Amino acid sequence: MRDFSGIKEQLLTIRAEMETRLGGIKKDMASPLDHDFAEQAVELENGEVLDALGAEALAEIRKINSALVRLEDGEYGACVDCSVEIPMARLVARPYSSRCIGCAEKQEAVKRR
Numbered sequence: 516m517r518d519f520s521g522i523k524e525q526l527l528t529i530r531a532e533m534e535t536r537l538g539g540i541k542k543d544m545a546s547p548l549d550h551d552f553a554e555q556a557v558e559l560e561n562g563e564v565l566d567a568l569g570a571e572a573l574a575e576i577r578k579i580n581s582a583l584v585r586l587e588d589g590e591y592g593a594c595v596d597c598s599v600e601i602p603m604a605r606l607v608a609r610p611y612s613s614r615c616i617g618c619a620e621k622q623e624a625v626k627r628r
């Protein structure tokens with residue numbers, strides 16, 4: 516059994532950062548639009564960018580939450596596809612990795628198709 520206590524800290528820290536970022540994005544989006552048309556167009560564009568950023572932050576938070584659940588269940592650190600042990604270096608670099616490098620690459624290849 517490997518020690519993931521440092522990783523758990525890391526996951527919680529990243530999640531807190533993402534939640535702060537998401538909170539900031541939501542606040543920006545809630546600001547009322549300017550009535551000037553040109554201004555409004557720019558603000559709408561910004562809104563779309565914020566939306567994409569928000570979606571990204573939300574996706575990260577979901578990945579982190581599922582990593583924390585796997586940590587609780589003692590399944591963390593094993594690839595969800597082939598059950599091989601994910602190297603510690605990979606987990607430290609990307610603590611919410613749920614797949615080994617081989618399976619992650621396969622997954623990416625599927626997405627690109």
Ligand SMILES: [Zn+2]
Pocket residue numbers: 594595596597598599614615616617618619
């Ligand atoms: Zn794998």
